[in-house]
Amino acid sequence: MELKDYWRTVRRRWKVILLCLAVTVGIASALTWTATPQYSSSARLFVSTSPSDTADAYQGNLFASQRVTSYADLVDGRRLAGRVADELGEVRTESELRAAVSASVVPETVILQISATDPDAAVARDIAQAYAEALSELVPELEMPDEGGGSMLIKASIVDDAVVSTTPVSPQPVRNLGLAVVLGLLLGVGLAVVRELLDTSITSNVDVEAVTATPILGHINADQNAVKKPPVEALSSASPWAEAFRVLRTNMQYVEVDHDHRVFVVSSSLPGEGKTTTATNLAITMAMAGQRVVLVECDLRRPLIADRLGLDGAAGTTSVLIGKVTLEDALQQYGETGLQVLACGPIPPNPSELLQSQAMTAMLQDLRRRFDTVILDAPPLLPVTDAALLTAQADGAMLVVRHGRTTRDQLQHAVERIENVDAKTVGIVVNLAPPPKSRQGYGYGYGYGYGYGYAPTAAAAQTARPASDAGRRGRARRRGTDPDTD
Known part of the structure; x- marks a missing residue:
């Protein structure tokens, strides 16, 4: 990872960093304010030799320096x-005293410092002073020559008595x-980097490009206000969300340009990535631009289009395939947008068999002749084979991936499912993509600002124009739906 990658990780995972920071500061605060204050007191001893026992002052000082280290070790002893x-x-008790006291030698001196720590400042003073006095008495006993009549070789004199301290040495807030x-920042950044390295979800164009060379046709951002409106009204507005679908519509003009009548399957890796909403809104946007478009419900296991558009779902794809009604009678127009919709109809017990039947092939041929663009809303690719079977009969599949949820492995397996039936993926649409903070809005003549750069392809450079007057006549028709679920 480069420096910019770490910075990007910090910006994306700032919540994790703040959480680690809050936890460590909270724990430290709890331990600090609940800890018992400890007071420390120290006494100092000067270790010296008798002049009669040394040849000169230098040798005496060297002798004392060697001895003082041994006396520091005696402080921790049981005696x-x-x-x-x-x-x-x-x-x-003796064990408590040994745990409370410590001794150290001042570097390059013969001064020994004895320190005692205790919750009671007076007790700490008493312990340090008692140790200093006991050591000063023990040294002559140890250094007295075995033969009687001689003077002691070295002595320890108390030069600073222990005093009561008014300031605790711990805790230190x-x-x-x-x-x-x-520590919290280090743990937070470390955890954020680890999560970033282990995260295989698709969060950028680079992630998609690492899996497939299929072009990215569009980025659909999340808009809670748009999903609460009827689709035709939301798509007619001057919002970044509606403009994203117009950019997607523009980019679709550059897909399969050699075909006047095109059939596309819209699918995803798993449920919940937004393929139905993307297919529906794309079809409405194309119809509002004056194109002859039909939206076909081919998810015969979990149909959603009829309910979302407020259409009758009693007759539709399954009804036509089994010959119960004609295609002409099953088609329904959505408002005044010009979009023709073929709902699901009764849910069959054998969806896969119906979708690969001769009747399905004949119906697709009929739809191709009638319309400029046929959009098939298919089930997810990984759980069932329906979408792959449909793609084999269409001009290609457009895969919808959900930003931050779809993983690179899931996208790769979905693309492989399509390639296994000798079909192709014509484009990728990233759904629920957050708008980059670096984008700066700019206003148009009809009064709104929106972020540029929704589609990275060359086709995205041509900004889609607002819907035509004919497409804007169908405002405020039916209830909108949530793109977060399908």
């Missing part, structure tokens, strides 16, 4: 702890919270 415990009485902030 001194026993003496101090006897002197202090039942204030602290500023230090603890500062360390918590640093």
Whole structure:
């Protein structure tokens, strides 16, 4: 990963970083404010030699320097702890004393510092002072020559008595919270990078290009206001969401240009990626531009188009395939948009057999002759084979992927399903894509601003014009639906 990749990861995963920061600061705050304050007190001893026992001052100082390190080790011993415990009485046990006291040698000196820590400042003072006195008495005993009559070789003198401290040495709120902030940021950034490396969902054009060379025909952003309106009204408005479908419509003009009458399958890898909404809105947008378009419900397992457009779903694709009604009678017009819709009809027990039947082939040929563009809303590719069977009879499939949910493996398997039947994928549509923050809106003469760059292909450079007057006559017809579900 490059530096810009880390920055992009921080921007995308900022919630994870803030969560880790909040957790670490919270834990540090709880531990800091619930901890028992500890007070520390220190006494200092000066270790020296007798002049009569040394040849000169330098050798005496060297001898004392070697000895003082050994005395520091004696502070942690049981002998001194026993003496101090006897002197202090039942204030602290030997084990508690050994855990509370420490000794250190001031570098390049013969000064020994004994420190004691305790929740009671007075007790800490007493422990440090008692240890200093006990050590000063123990040193002559250890250094006294075995042969009587001689003077002691070295002695330890108390130069600074222990005093009561009014400021606790722990906890330290500023230090603890500062360390918590640093640790939280490190953990948050680390977790964000790990999640980014392990995340296989499609979140950019690069992710799509890593799977397939199929061009990206459009990016449909999320718009909660648009989905609450009837489709024809939402698509007639001057909004980025409606403009995204106009850009998609423009890009579709460059797909299969050698065919005057085209048949496209709209599908996805799994349910919930927005293929039905994309197919429906694309068909309406194309019809509003004056094209002869028919939208065919080929999801015979979970049909949604009739309910979303407020049409009669009693007769439709299955009715035509079994010869119950004619194609002419089954087609319904959606408002005044000019869009013809073939609903599902009764749900059959054998959808796959119907979709690969001779009757289906004949119906598609009839629809191809009647209309400029035939859009088939097919089931998802991975759970069932219906969409692959339809793509083999069409000019190609347009795959809808959901930003941040569809994974690269799922898209790859979907493309492979289509290629296995000697068909092709004509384009990719990224659904529910967040608009980049870097886009700057710019206004048009008819009074709205929208972000540019919805489609990265060369075709996207030609901005689609607003719907024609004939297409705008069908406003405010039926209830809208949520593109988040299908």
